[in-house]
Amino acid sequence: MSLYTKDITLSADSPKELLLEKHVEFITKYGKSEDDYEFGMTDYLRISGMYWGLTALELVDKLQTLPQAEVVLFIKKCQDEDTGGISACINHDPHLLHTLSAVQILCTYDQLDKINTDRVVDYVVSLQQPDGSFTELLLEKHVEFITKYGKSEDDYEFGMTDYLRISGMYWGLTALELVDKLQTLPQAEVVLFIKKCQDEDTGGISACINHDPHLLHTLSAVQILCTYDQLDKINTDRVVDYVVSLQQPDGSFTGDKWGEVDTRFSFCAVATLALLNRLDAIDVEKAVAFVESCKNFDGGFGSRPLSESHAGLIYCCLGFLSITNRLDIVNREALAWWLCERQLPSGGLNGRPEKLPDVCYSWWVLSSLTILGRLHWINASALKSFILACQDVETGGFSDRPGDIPDPYHTLFGLAALSLLGSNCIKPVNPTFCMPQHVIDRLKIKYQLL
Amino acid sequence: MHGRLKVRTTEEQQLLKRKEQQKKLIAYRMGMKQILDSRKPVNPDIYTLWNYRKEVALLEINSNINIEETEKLSNFLENELKLTEQCLLANPKSYSSWHHRYWILEHNPEANWKKEFDLCTKYLTMDDRNFHCWDFRRLVLNKVGITLGDEIKFSTDRININFSNYSSWHYRSTLKALTEECVEDELTIVKSALFTDPADSSAWFYLRWILSDPIVNTEHKEDLLDNLNQLLEIEPDCRWILIAKCWLIQDLHADKSNYVKEQIDCYRKLEEIDLLRKGHYSDKLNKLLSAN
Ligand SMILES: [Zn+2]
Numbered sequence: 001m002s003l004y005t006k007d008i009t010l011s012a013d014s015p016k017e018l019l020l021e022k023h024v025e026f027i028t029k030y031g032k033s034e035d036d037y038e039f040g041m042t043d044y045l046r047i048s049g050m051y052w053g054l055t056a057l058e059l060v061d062k063l064q065t066l067p068q069a070e071v072v073l074f075i076k077k078c079q080d081e082d083t084g085g086i087s088a089c090i091n092h093d094p095h096l097l098h099t100l101s102a103v104q105i106l107c108t109y110d111q112l113d114k115i116n117t118d119r120v121v122d123y124v125v126s127l128q129q130p131d132g133s134f135t136e137l138l139l140e141k142h143v144e145f146i147t148k149y150g151k152s153e154d155d156y157e158f159g160m161t162d163y164l165r166i167s168g169m170y171w172g173l174t175a176l177e178l179v180d181k182l183q184t185l186p187q188a189e190v191v192l193f194i195k196k197c198q199d200e201d202t203g204g205i206s207a208c209i210n211h212d213p214h215l216l217h218t219l220s221a222v223q224i225l226c227t228y229d230q231l232d233k234i235n236t237d238r239v240v241d242y243v244v245s246l247q248q249p250d251g252s253f254t255g256d257k258w259g260e261v262d263t264r265f266s267f268c269a270v271a272t273l274a275l276l277n278r279l280d281a282i283d284v285e286k287a288v289a290f291v292e293s294c295k296n297f298d299g300g301f302g303s304r305p306l307s308e309s310h311a312g313l314i315y316c317c318l319g320f321l322s323i324t325n326r327l328d329i330v331n332r333e334a335l336a337w338w339l340c341e342r343q344l345p346s347g348g349l350n351g352r353p354e355k356l357p358d359v360c361y362s363w364w365v366l367s368s369l370t371i372l373g374r375l376h377w378i379n380a381s382a383l384k385s386f387i388l389a390c391q392d393v394e395t396g397g398f399s400d401r402p403g404d405i406p407d408p409y410h411t412l413f414g415l416a417a418l419s420l421l422g423s424n425c426i427k428p429v430n431p432t433f434c435m436p437q438h439v440i441d442r443l444k445i446k447y448q449l450l
Numbered sequence: 451m452h453g454r455l456k457v458r459t460t461e462e463q464q465l466l467k468r469k470e471q472q473k474k475l476i477a478y479r480m481g482m483k484q485i486l487d488s489r490k491p492v493n494p495d496i497y498t499l500w501n502y503r504k505e506v507a508l509l510e511i512n513s514n515i516n517i518e519e520t521e522k523l524s525n526f527l528e529n530e531l532k533l534t535e536q537c538l539l540a541n542p543k544s545y546s547s548w549h550h551r552y553w554i555l556e557h558n559p560e561a562n563w564k565k566e567f568d569l570c571t572k573y574l575t576m577d578d579r580n581f582h583c584w585d586f587r588r589l590v591l592n593k594v595g596i597t598l599g600d601e602i603k604f605s606t607d608r609i610n611i612n613f614s615n616y617s618s619w620h621y622r623s624t625l626k627a628l629t630e631e632c633v634e635d636e637l638t639i640v641k642s643a644l645f646t647d648p649a650d651s652s653a654w655f656y657l658r659w660i661l662s663d664p665i666v667n668t669e670h671k672e673d674l675l676d677n678l679n680q681l682l683e684i685e686p687d688c689r690w691i692l693i694a695k696c697w698l699i700q701d702l703h704a705d706k707s708n709y710v711k712e713q714i715d716c717y718r719k720l721e722e723i724d725l726l727r728k729g730h731y732s733d734k735l736n737k738l739l740s741a742n
Contacts, residue, residue: 163496211498256497258504260549297623297659306588306624308581308617334658336730341651343726352579353616353651358452376729405454 020060027053028065046089047078051101058108072111075102083126084119095393096127096136137388137418139179139425141396142411146172147184149397149408162208166197170220171412177227177436178415178427191233194221202245203238204256214256215246219268222275227439231276240278243269251286252304262303263294267316270323271433274445279324288326291317299334311342311351311364318371322432325448332372332450339365340377347382348401358400359390359410362417363434370420370431373450380421387414494537494544503530504553511557520560530554548582552589563593571604578608579617601625606639613643614650623656628665636660637670641677644690648681654690661697671698689724692716696734710742 050071057063078087078098085094086102099120106112127136149172161168169190176182197206197217204213205221218239225231246253246269253265266287273279293305294317300309301317314335321327342349342365348357349365362383369375389402390410397406398414412434419429428437432447440447494500507530514523534551537544555561570587577583591601602625608618628636640660643653660666675698682691696716703709717738720731 163493163498206498212501214497256501258501258549258553260545262545296620298620298655302581302585304585307585308620310581334662337658338655340727340730345726347726352581353655354614355579374730377727377733379726379728382726399454400452403455404452 024057024060024062024065027057028062045098047075047086047098047105048088048101050074051105054105054108063108068109068111071105072109072114075105076114078102079115079119080123083123084116084121085123086115086120093393094123096124099123137423137425138391138393138396141393142391142398142415143176143179143181143184143396145392145396145406146175146408146411147181163211164217165208166194166205166217166224167207167220168408169193170223171408173224173227174435175408175412175415177439178412178419178429179425180427182227187228187230190224191228191230194224195234197221198234198238199242202242202257203235203240204242205234205239212256213242215243215253215265215268215272216255218242219272222272223433223435226275226443227435229442236276236278240273240276240281243272244281247282247287251283251288251290253287263291263301263313263320264303264316266291267320267323270320274323274447275433275443277443277445284324288321288324288329291320292329295329295331298338299331300338309338309352311339311349311361311368314339315364315368318368319432322371322447322449325446327371327448327450330372330450332374336369336372336374336377339369339372340374343378343383347379347384347386349378349383349386356401357386359387359398359417360400360413362387363413363420366417366420367431367434371449375420384418384421387417390414494541494547497546500546500550503550507554507557524558524560527554527558542577542580543582545582548586552586561593563590566590567594567596574608578612578615581617584617584621598625609639609643613646614652616652616655619652619656623659628660628663630665633660633663633665633670637666637674641674645677645681648685648688648691651690654694657694658697661701668702671702674698675702687723689720692720707742710738714738 054063054066054071057065074090075086077090078092078094079085079102080087080094083094085096086099087094088098102115103112103117103120106114173182173185173190176184193209194205196209197211197213198204198221199206199213202213204215205218206213207217221234222231222236222239225233243253246256246265248254248261252261252263253269254261255265255268269282270279270284270287273281291301294301294303294307294313296302296309298309300314302308302310303313307313318327318330321330341353342351342361344350344357346357348359349361350357351361351364366375366378366383369377387398390398390400390404391414392399392406395406397408398410399406400410415426416429416434419426420431429435430437430440430447431449433440433445507527510523510526514520531551531554534547534554537547538551541547555563555566567587567590570583570590573580573583574587602622605618605622605625608615609622612618626632637660640653640657643650644657661671675695678691678695678698682688682695685691693716696713699709699713699716714735717731717735721728721735724731
């Protein structure tokens with residue numbers, strides 16, 4: 001547990017008395033210095049900042065040093081017309097944190113009548129979630145984040161990542177469909193792009209035009225086309241040929257013709273074939289035997305025989321066994337225990353013992369627990385708070401941990417995990433395929449859950 | 451994108467950054483085009499570039515295979531190893547770089563596997579949780595002819611250096627089947643880890659695995675239960691001890707009502723002290739209550 005008790009030490013020359021005068025000076029100066037760099041840079045927390053400063057001054061009986069009328073007028077301007085909530089600063093979005101700070105300030109000044117308090121009440125009421133909690137899911141921002149990401153061909157991040165373009169499309173597109181905003185993407189363009197990425201020689205699909213075909217992108221492409229109900233736009237027989245060509249004598253699959261073996265590819269192979277209703281094309285029995293040979297002492301699975309268990313690979317292997325209807329080979333109790341031990345005091349889940357939590361593991365661990373019928377072995381509301389804390393309130397999107405840069409990958413897995421936890425604004429996701437449940441139902445795809 | 455801390459910027463800084471990035475992007479695109487024509491990795495995750503390199507390597511190998519003078523080929527392959535080394539230093543988790551390295555070694559009839567094995571050992575002392583490196587080590591091991599005894603010693607050393615290294619415990623589990631001769635030793639090593647830091651999870655998973663083996667007899671388990679009760683007096687709120695106690699009672703005394711009551715008490719306590727996994731303990735409790 002030493003991991004979670006990081007702390008600091010106080011140095012000998014730290015101040016030992018309370019420097020009241022200095023503090024008053026500090027706060028009154030801070031509020032006035034509009035051209036100050038620090039001040040200019042922190043408008044995203046202005047109202048809360050006012051509350052801190054103002055309350056500190058009142059506690060030492062120096063409230064009169066601040067211009068009350070100005071403060072009240074500023075708060076009034078920060079009340080959002082649409083929602084009734086109050087933002088950190090004019091033109092910023094309303095947030096519960098700043099709404100409380102504003103109300104606290106107005107109570108201190110006895111000026112509550114200067115804003116529309118009924119609308120504040122409406123705002124707070126609108127934020128309560130079905131489970132009673134009050135954390136906000138910034139749905140609209142996430143939609144904006146994903147649609148912008150897809151459009152920005154000249155964006156640095158986008159331009160540098162063409163080697164994972166098709167998988168990126170799958171992440172973004174599935175995230176949008178889960179929040180019922182798929183129509184914001186140009187379907188015909190996406191389908192045409194995929195068509196162009198199918199390799200003539202092998203039948204496999206590449207990440208991007210002129211790149212080499214690979215099983216990872218082949219699955220992503222098939223997933224996208226299933227969601228769009230456009231499978232007839234590519235040559236699916238050739239896709240089946242490609243997958244079949246990658247099975248090895250021991251039942252394993254390589255990711256492409258260059259020989260890298262990994263249980264991720266076993267999952268990609270059977271998921272692709274199941275979506276095309278052609279699971280019969282490979283030797284399923286041998287494929288199962290290989291995955292079984294990757295089972296470890298802790299009940300988990302690794303990338304190859306004897307490789308250490310890892311939540312991402314456990315998801316791949318459980319997904320594989322769910323599709324091939326062979327969950328009977330799983331050591332359910334031991335594995336579900338290992339998985340529920342991934343939850344950390346922050347509420348987040350890690351992928352291996354003693355590692356940091358990460359939003360994408362919310363998906364790998366949660367979908368695995370769902371397949372095992374043990375979703376209730378972790379604390380859902382703590383996990384939900386962790387995932388929501390990983391939202392970027394400025395741009396939308398989710399990052400791996402609070403405060404990091406968001407990306408479409410973590411945005412999909414954040415939303416998908418919230419869907420498994422139960423949400424009335426996200427569509428149900430299928431734990432085996434990580435696709436909208438209604439798509440799996442429409443295609444009548446079989447999968448096993450315990 | 452993992453562990454990239456977001457730094458908030460003003461619009462002006464953003465504009466500047468965008469300009470910089472645009473320049474980089476144009477350069478990247480031009481470079482990319484050149485590379486796609488001429489071949490050389492920049493970002494180790496661009497898998498197609500590694501494929502090109504393998505194609506070129508195959509050409510080199512095939513055109514040099516019948517030539518007496520092997521220096522040219524070995525220089526070429528050595529260069530490829532150097533490149534993967536640079537890429538792995540920048541991103542030790544790059545699947546493509548690890549695979550390329552192994553692929554190159556496999557295609558080199560004069561590959562120095564021993565040197566490779568020593569490199570792995572050295573790297574694991576710097577980051578002993580990198581599962582790519584552990585996997586690579588396992589592949590290389592087969593080529594060098596390292597004995598099982600050597601590897602068991604390696605794993606014992608790693609565990610003695612750091613008890614809370616889950617990768618080492620995992621590795622240990624893959625090395626041998628438990629036998630009458632070694633079961634005492636295994637129990638000793640896992641117990642010394644548990645008693646050193648009972649709050650550390652790694653050794654508890656290993657313990658659960660050992661206990662599932664029929665070679666661990668009643669006497670061993672009774673002993674361990676005594677040990678755990680002692681440990682619990684020092685660390686009454688350590689959930690791992692409570693969980694392990696329940697495994698042992700379930701194995702040894704599932705039919706004795708006083709022990710069942712003790713087990714129920716443990717799970718009730720666990721429900722209180724470990725809210726994150728309350729659902730897990732409730733399932734166990736309900737099963738016990740309905741059976742008794
Ligand atoms: Zn992640």
